[in-house]
Amino acid sequence: xPELPEVETIARDLSSVLLGQKVRKAEFLxxxxxxxxxxxxxxxxxxxxxxxxxxxGKNLLFYFSENLAMVIHLKMTGRxxxxxxxxxxxxxxxxxxxxxxxxxxxxxxxxxGRIGIFEKQALKNHPxxxxxxxxxxxxxxxxxxxxxxxxxxxxxxxLLDQQxxxxxxxxxxxxxxxxxxxxxxxxxxxxxxxxxxxxxxxVVKVLKKAISRRGSSVDDYLDxxxxxxxxxKLIKVYGRHGEDCPKCGTLLKRIVLGGRSSHYCPKxxx
DNA sequence: GACAACCTGACC
DNA sequence: GGTCAGGTTGTC
Numbered sequence: 001x002p003e004l005p006e007v008e009t010i011a012r013d014l015s016s017v018l019l020g021q022k023v024r025k026a027e028f029l030x031x032x033x034x035x036x037x038x039x040x041x042x043x044x045x046x047x048x049x050x051x052x053x054x055x056x057g058k059n060l061l062f063y064f065s066e067n068l069a070m071v072i073h074l075k076m077t078g079r080x081x082x083x084x085x086x087x088x089x090x091x092x093x094x095x096x097x098x099x100x101x102x103x104x105x106x107x108x109x110x111x112x113g114r115i116g117i118f119e120k121q122a123l124k125n126h127p128x129x130x131x132x133x134x135x136x137x138x139x140x141x142x143x144x145x146x147x148x149x150x151x152x153x154x155x156x157x158x159l160l161d162q163q164x165x166x167x168x169x170x171x172x173x174x175x176x177x178x179x180x181x182x183x184x185x186x187x188x189x190x191x192x193x194x195x196x197x198x199x200x201x202x203v204v205k206v207l208k209k210a211i212s213r214r215g216s217s218v219d220d221y222l223d224x225x226x227x228x229x230x231x232x233k234l235i236k237v238y239g240r241h242g243e244d245c246p247k248c249g250t251l252l253k254r255i256v257l258g259g260r261s262s263h264y265c266p267k268x269x270x
Numbered sequence: 271g272a273c274a275a276c277c278t279g280a281c282c
Numbered sequence: 283g284g285t286c287a288g289g290t291t292g293t294c
Contacts, residue, residue, distance in 0.1 A: 002288060002289095003288060003289095006288075058288095058289080073289080073290085074288090074289090075276095075288085075289050075290070076277090076287070076288060076290095077277090077278080077279095077287085077288085092278090108277090109277080109278055110276080110277040110278050110279085110287090111276080111277055111278080112276065112277065112289065112290080113289095114290095128290080128291095153271080160289090162289090162290085169288055169289070170287095170288060170289085171288060216288075218287090218288065219280095219287065219288070220287090221288070238288095258271085258272085259272075259273070259274095260289095261286085261287090
């Protein structure tokens with residue numbers, strides 16, 4: 001479910017209340033959401049202090065004292081919510097941490113989300129993290145165009161590839177391509193460098209605006225306090241096939257690329 | 271590349 | 283009954 005703006009919002013929400021607090025208790029209620037491969041059990045976090053919370057792509061990173069780290073990926077329907085139980089029923093609660101003054105709950109209806117706890121130095125060997133491409137904000141338009149230009153597949157699929165650029169998902173790929181006026185199935189070798197640079201500008205603009213609106217609550221997403229985001233009100237094409245293009249009035253189309261729905265305006269995007 | 275798998279729920 | 287869903291990974 002959550003993409004970069006949603007994960008960033010959650011990281012900031014949790015930071016604002018949890019930093020510096022000591023863990024009283026941490027436990028998995030459902031071990032199927034533990035990441036595979038040599039990770040530590042939750043009780044190693046007990047009596048450790050939360051030092052920082054970060055984000056890399058769509059991954060949340062928690063850093064504890066004594067060189068312990070926790071990586072959480074929310075996948076499609078994972079939620080991290082402070083204090084109040086719900087709105088999911090308890091059967092979807094799979095993990096929780098009790099801090100000195102707050103509790104953090106992990107819910108996931110579909111159980112795709114994963115939590116891994118390990119020594120900090122193991123981060124650099126993490127099978128997913130270690131392969132992530134750069135953050136979209138960390139590169140300039142020229143670098144972005146250079147990374148994209150010679151890849152001969154649909155530009156939408158390249159935006160979704162976490163090893164090329166980290167953090168973009170289905171909503172923000174479609175919204176960025178609409179903003180840049182590029183069809184999702186266009187292939188970069190046939191797109192001018194100028195337009196690829198423009199795409200970077202659109203990606204940054206869309207992601208920053210979505211962060212400022214605390215993410216998109218299209219379906220399941222809730223922030224760290226259990227509240228909806230607001231960016232779904234500003235979505236122009238994602239999920240709107242059959243509606244009129246907000247720019248030109250043409251009927252928006254839906255095509256499937258890499259098994260993912262892609263929404264665009266056949267007139268504004270080429 | 272396309273497709274299935276991992277899961278559950280919403281909607282038609 | 284079938285289709286679809288913000289993600290990622292593995293297999294023909």
